[in-house]
Amino acid sequence: MESQTSFYSDIERINRKELEDLQLKKLRSTVESLYDKNPYFGRKLRQAQVKPSDINKLEDLSKIPFTTKDDLRINYPTGLINVEMDKVVRFHVSSGTTGDPTVVAYTKYDIDKWSELNARCLNMMGVKKEDVIQIAYGYGLFTGGLGIHYGAERLGAAIIPSSAGNTKRQIKLMKDMGVTVLACTPSYALYIAETIIQEGLNPKKDLKLRIGVFGAEPWSESVRKRLMDNLLPEPYDIYGLSELCGPGVAAECHIKDGLHIWADHFIAEIIDPKTGEVLGPDEEGELVVTTIDKEAMPLLRYRTRDVSCLNLEPCPCGRTHPKISRIKGRNDDMLKIRGVNVFPSQIEYVLARIEELGDQYQIILTKSGPLDDLKVKVEVKPNAVSDKPWDIIQLKKKVENEIYSVLNLHVEVDLVEPGSLPRSEGKAKRVLDLRGLS
Amino acid sequence: MPITQISIFVENKPGRFAEVATRLARVQVKILAFCIADAGDFGIIRLIVDRPEQSIKALEGFAKSVNQVVVIPITEQTSVAKIANLLGSKKINIDYAYTSAIPIDGNLALILRVNDTEKTEKILMENNFKVLTQKDFG
Numbered sequence: 220m221e222s223q224t225s226f227y228s229d230i231e232r233i234n235r236k237e238l239e240d241l242q243l244k245k246l247r248s249t250v251e252s253l254y255d256k257n258p259y260f261g262r263k264l265r266q267a268q269v270k271p272s273d274i275n276k277l278e279d280l281s282k283i284p285f286t287t288k289d290d291l292r293i294n295y296p297t298g299l300i301n302v303e304m305d306k307v308v309r310f311h312v313s314s315g316t317t318g319d320p321t322v323v324a325y326t327k328y329d330i331d332k333w334s335e336l337n338a339r340c341l342n343m344m345g346v347k348k349e350d351v352i353q354i355a356y357g358y359g360l361f362t363g364g365l366g367i368h369y370g371a372e373r374l375g376a377a378i379i380p381s382s383a384g385n386t387k388r389q390i391k392l393m394k395d396m397g398v399t400v401l402a403c404t405p406s407y408a409l410y411i412a413e414t415i416i417q418e419g420l421n422p423k424k425d426l427k428l429r430i431g432v433f434g435a436e437p438w439s440e441s442v443r444k445r446l447m448d449n450l451l452p453e454p455y456d457i458y459g460l461s462e463l464c465g466p467g468v469a470a471e472c473h474i475k476d477g478l479h480i481w482a483d484h485f486i487a488e489i490i491d492p493k494t495g496e497v498l499g500p501d502e503e504g505e506l507v508v509t510t511i512d513k514e515a516m517p518l519l520r521y522r523t524r525d526v527s528c529l530n531l532e533p534c535p536c537g538r539t540h541p542k543i544s545r546i547k548g549r550n551d552d553m554l555k556i557r558g559v560n561v562f563p564s565q566i567e568y569v570l571a572r573i574e575e576l577g578d579q580y581q582i583i584l585t586k587s588g589p590l591d592d593l594k595v596k597v598e599v600k601p602n603a604v605s606d607k608p609w610d611i612i613q614l615k616k617k618v619e620n621e622i623y624s625v626l627n628l629h630v631e632v633d634l635v636e637p638g639s640l641p642r643s644e645g646k647a648k649r650v651l652d653l654r655g656l657s
Numbered sequence: 658m659p660i661t662q663i664s665i666f667v668e669n670k671p672g673r674f675a676e677v678a679t680r681l682a683r684v685q686v687k688i689l690a691f692c693i694a695d696a697g698d699f700g701i702i703r704l705i706v707d708r709p710e711q712s713i714k715a716l717e718g719f720a721k722s723v724n725q726v727v728v729i730p731i732t733e734q735t736s737v738a739k740i741a742n743l744l745g746s747k748k749i750n751i752d753y754a755y756t757s758a759i760p761i762d763g764n765l766a767l768i769l770r771v772n773d774t775e776k777t778e779k780i781l782m783e784n785n786f787k788v789l790t791q792k793d794f795g
Contacts, residue, residue, distance in 0.1 A: 417718075599666060604720045606664030606703055606770065607752065608696035633698050636668055637720050 224472075224537045227342040227374075228335070230483050231538045238482050238539055239277060245511035246486060247274045250283070253517060257301045259294055260286075260519065280486060280509060281497050285520045291321040291462065300324050302515050312360040313461040323362075323461050324515040330369070332512060333464045336481050337370020340470035343479070343538075344430050344455040346400050348375030353396075355389055355403035355411070356435065357645055358382045362465025363435050367402045367457075370467060376400070383407060383644040386414045393426050401451065402432035405442055406647035409578040412450040422450050432457055434466055436646045437525075437546040437564045441571035445578060456545055460523055463508055469543055477530050477542030484512045487543060488520070489529050492550055503528045505550055506543060524550040526562070552650070554584065556593050559628045563649050566595060566630075569621045575603035575614055579640040584652045591654060595622070596633045598640055658790035659725035659774045661709040665702045666720040669695060677702055680715045689794060690728075690768050692755035705757065705768060707794040725774045727781070728789040730764035731756070735786050737767055747780050749773060762793045 226232055233241075251271040253260035264270075267284045274280070291299065300307065309325040325333065346352065352371045356363030364382055371378050379396060381389055383403065389411060392398065401408065408431060415422050422428060431446060434457035446454040458478050459466035468485060469478035480487045485508050489498045492505040506527045510517045526549070530542040548562035555561075563582055570580050577598035585592050597618065604611060611634060618632045641648070667673035674693065681688060681704075690705040705728065706712045713723065729740055744751065750772045757766040766789060771777045778788050 599720045601718065601720050602722070604664070604666040604701075604722050606662065606701060606722055606724055608694050608699075608701055611666065611699065611701070612696055634666075635699075636666065636673075638718050639668065 225342060226537075227339040231339065231343075231479075231540065233483075233539060235539050241483055242486055242511060243274075243277055245483070246277070246280065246509065247271060249509070249511050249513075249517045250274050250519070253301060253519065257299065259290070259298055260301075277486070280488070280520065283509075283519050285495065285507065285522050286518050287522050288321065288462075288524075292319055295319070296322040297324065299516055299518075301517060302326055307515055311362045311365075311461055311465065320360075321462065323464075325464075326514040328514050329464070332484065333366060333467060334369035334373045336464070336467035336484060337366050338373035339370075339481065340457055340467050341367070341370045341374055341376070341400075341432065343470055343472045343536075344432060345453065345473065346371065346374060346376055346430055346432075350376040350399045350430070351379065351396055352376045352400035352402060352432075353379040353381050353389065353393060353398045355381050355383055355401065355407060355644075356466075361645075362459065362461045363404075366459065366465035366467055367432060371400075371402075386411055386644070387418065390415055390418060390420070393428065394420065397427045399427050400430045400432065401428055404435045404643070404646055405433040405438035405446070405454075406436060406643045407645065408433055408446055408450060408454070409442070410642045410644070412446065413578060416449070426451075429453060431455060434458055434470075437548050437562075439564055439568035439571060440545075441568050442578075445571050458543070458546060460508075460521075460525075462518060462521055462523075463510055464513070468508070472534065472536040472538060474534060474536050477534075477544050479534070479538050479540045480508075480543050482540045485510055487529060487541060489527065490522075492522075492524075498528075500529050500531045503544075503547070506546075526550060526553075554582075554591070554593060554650075556591055556628055556630075559626060561593070561626055561628065565625055566622060567649070569625050570595070570597050570618070573618060573621065575600055576618070577601075577637055579642065580649065581640050582650045584650065584654050586654045594631045594633065596635050596640065598637050599634050601637045658788075658792075659778065660705060660728045660768075660789065660791055660794075662724055662726045662768070662770070663704045663706065663709060663712055663716070664722050664724070665704070665716060667700055667702055669698050669700050673700075674702060677704075677716065677719070681706065681712055684711050684715045686712045686715065689759060689761055690755065690757035690766070692753075692768075694753070703755070709791070724770075727769045727771060727774055727777050728757075728761070729767045729769070729781060730762060730787055730789065731767050732764055740767060740769075740781070740786065743780065743784055743786075744769075744771070744777060747776075749777050749780065761789060 358364030428451035431454035458469040469480035488507040489504040498504045506523045526547040527543045580597040687707045752770045
């Protein structure tokens with residue numbers, strides 16, 4: 220396998236020991252810099268009685284207090300910037316999926332490194348300079364568009380910076396320009412696939428799409444299969460967070476069993492979100508990331524709220540950087556229904572496996588008495604119904620039973636008409652919370 | 658020759674049947690027979706039309722299925738009771754039935770969804786019942 224792997228940079232296969240030595244060195248200098256220069260982090264470290272000289276091995280990281288989204292909000296807009304303002308060349312503003320937006324800053328060095336990380340990710344997926352890549356992530360305050368853009372440019376691929384939206388034009392461009400790589404959110408990819416078929420095109424015959432760079436929201440293996448059946452043969456997961464830089468923090472290699480997180484830039488930990496205790500490899504918990512190669516806005520032990528686990532086993536692709544499992548969802552996306560923890564992605568996993576159902580669904584939260592309740596609305600496929608209501612009632616029961624078998628929870632399912640649920644061009648809003656209204 | 662029936666899955670809410678009928682009117686398709694089977698949150702609209710191909714095109718985007726039904730004119734000699742008795746005696750199961758909205762070829766017609774369409778038509782014709790074909794809708 221390794222012989223087939225093309226590495227963008229030799230650092231991808233540096234041995235683990237050297238990688239860890241490098242991490243420790245960079246961690247220590249990051250802590251030193253924040254301790255000395257950043258009033259907020261300096262105070263936090265002193266309160267926790269951690270001095271840079273206390274960081275002598277990677278395990279010492281656990282002495283450092285966590286950083287949360289609240290720290291970013293308290294310091295809005297520029298309080299966490301750790302360089303002279305004239306060194307800042309860019310601001311991005313997070314999409315505010317949860318609560319207020321937050322500002323992140325980059326120096327020239329940061330942009331350069333961010334480009335390299337994205338180049339590594341795209342190269343890892345098999346993108347080459349001969350490829351034509353259409354970037355249908357939003358460009359602008361959101362990091363998605365520009366992050367992938369820099370990576371593709373670094374590789375020398377031809378970029379079509381289409382940004383999100385105007386789906387019919389996206390498809391026309393794909394067809395006319397012979398686009399081979401599509402980068403967008405997985406929910407937008409599903410919508411594009413649906414529209415391609417509506418336009419009377421066959422994605423396998425009329426388009427040249429080969430690789431998908433899909434991220435910015437969690438998606439399941441069954442959605443991967445749908446994208447393979449209906450859009451392109453090689454859909455890859457890419458992970459990032461604007462607070463850490465944007466896309467390019469981690470991505471899948473051709474093994475597609477977890478995402479390599481670039482360990483020369485980030486130290487990943489998995490913690491128990493309740494106690495803050497660091498968990499071992501393969502234990503599921505909240506992903507916490509420390510940036511160790513950033514100038515403008517380094518973050519120590521940033522709590523991503525994303526649920527994942529860490530895999531330190533050597534990867535057959537030959538890369539030595541650890542892997543995180545595909546994100547199951549956000550801590551704050553987790554729903555507690557009648558005592559059962561439910562991630563929207565688990566429901567998606569079930570729905571996308573059932574042939575007769577379309578790609579669009581909605582999870583509706585309501586209150587029944589003191590308890591939360593949830594209902595799932597899902598579109599049927601245009602050709603998957605019968606003239607007999609009984610057959611459709613059977614289909615509804617089948618969906619309910621499959622959800623029960625995965626979640627151990629009775630959920631009411633409503634089958635709805637194709638095209639009746641809202642489509643998304645960016646991050647999909649799958650959960651409709653009506654609890655405040657009842 | 659069995660007749661094409663188009664069945665459309667719609668949510669049980671105002672305006673859905675209107676949407677179906679409007680789309681067909683826009684392409685000058687005539688609805689000869691229809692029935693709505695409701696099942697709580699959704700229903701199935703079943704249609705017999707003069708031009709099935711155009712109708713399917715006009716209903717693009719709806720979840721639908723197409724299947725074959727048997728259509729028999731109802732006259733004094735061929736009453737509903739006579740048809741039902743004959744088919745019952747030949748062990749043909751009628752899943753559902755409805756009648757046309759307007760006369761077809763001079764008479765109102767009975768529309769039957771059965772477990773074996775070909776066999777049903779054969780039995781009816783052998784017993785001198787007229788079975789309509791798509792051509793009779795012209």
